[in-house]
Amino acid sequence: MTQGYITIAQNNSQVDYLEQAYALALSIKNTQSGVNNLSVMVDKHTLQSVKSRHRKVFDKIIDMPWQDDAQAEQWKVNNKWKIYYVTPYHETVLLDSDMIFPCDVSYWWESLREKDFWSATTTKTFRGDNITSNVCRKVFIDNDLPNIHNAFMYFKKSEISSEIFKLAQVIFQNWQRFYHIYLPKSKPTRVSGDVVFALAIKILGYEHLTTRKNMENLPTFVHMRGELQGINIYDDWSKNISSYITSNNELIVGNFKQYYPFHYVDKDWLSDEIVKTLEHNHA
């Protein structure tokens, strides 16, 4: 049974997602004692930016199959359903590219494989507290959706996962119609990976098979949206909170060491200096 992480990198005019995926791959290589391979799915445009340094750290660089469903979008999440079909692993964790791993979570895999599909439902602040703010989850609460975060989403090749991804494909490709029918109380104005997978799980009646309410510390991640931190930050957090990566690959944010995968969200955080530190640590 092969295992690995996978992410999607589709550069747009403003953000170099490939570089984010590269930093993610370096951090995984630097910190994971067990599963430490990251594959990346890229579109044709992003593929042209792939350099030899990228090829050295990615396990596989996968051409995005079929047409690019996000071609017209600036926020490119529409192709997430394809991951099930392109992953080279029997067991996969899908990650957002704007994450890094500052700690070893290899032991999570033993627990993750208890389910066919398992998404994070609890996220953390940089101080390690569970995020209780519902400010970004109104749609989920209003429409009684499972509170999943697909920035860290485990699945194995299985009937359940296959069904979820098949339905996710249909929802991604017809999201306005699905939102209209299935999200009567409030609906996002754009397609969201979290909402699509939550909706797929709800329609299939798989909440109990794909989430666990009694576990808060795995799978999870630090979610660095400013307004979730409880400290009156509403824009990019890196302007207000200092952070650094040590030579031991520890990530310190606001003087708190990070003990979970770190979803930095703020695109400006990933500086050349941080990438160089990760490269140096990897070397």
Added chain:
Amino acid sequence: MFAHNNTEIDYFRMAVVNAMLIKKHLGTDVTVVTDQHSLDYVTQSIPRDQIDLYIDNIILNHKDSEFKHKNTKVYRDTINLQKSLSFYNLDRADAYDISPYDETIMLDADYLILGNTLNSCWGNKNPMMMNYTWQDINFNRKFDLDRLSIASITQYWATVVYFQKSAYAESFFTLCKNVRKNYAYYKNLYRWSGSTFRNDYVFSVAAHMLHGLSDKSLPELPFKLYKSFDFDDIHSVISTEEIIMYLEKHDSPGDFLLTRWSDLDLHVMNKWAINRASSKFLEISL
């Protein structure tokens, strides 16, 4: 306990009262760390043999005169009085070296022992414990004291600290001494404001550092830390287990609720109130 008087607050007198309460409810040895001046002053009002009845060891420390003059804080006696006075609290981080005991509970002198709750600490598997959770006994009030500052670490209260002679506790107090020595640096690093040197901050930073820069990792004491504030007052002392408090109404400053409080220890932050109640406490103890 540590007790260093200033020009208005007789901390040693508070310590004598609390030592009496400790003897009554816990039956343990009591050591008070003080200075010669504070000791001399209290013996003018409490006979030495009564002091010795309650306090087993008195350890005299020299005050750092520069710190004494520099470190001040605002003391309040309800809404009616507030004064900026010297606050001498520099030697708390030395508790590990000073304590003659294998197991120690370090207390603020104004944490009145009204029951035997503290006895639940002895022999604990944790070599060190202190609280970050606390409860205002006026449950309607809300003070934002949970963190050193909004983006900083959780604040532990050095009001009650349990520790065993152990490598762990020794490391903790070594870190405390380092934070004390470099207070300005850590203040900047952990982003707290205010000019008063506070052991709550020193101990919070040490707890955070000792546990790999993670929050809330030092175990808490096996009981709640109950607090009244300096806006409140002691109405009367009923017994060594029971007092009646004036608690300022949260929506009406200067007006009070009467609250009977018994059998549970209480942090009474209004020092004048304890000094006023001290004679009654000492009287009923005899």
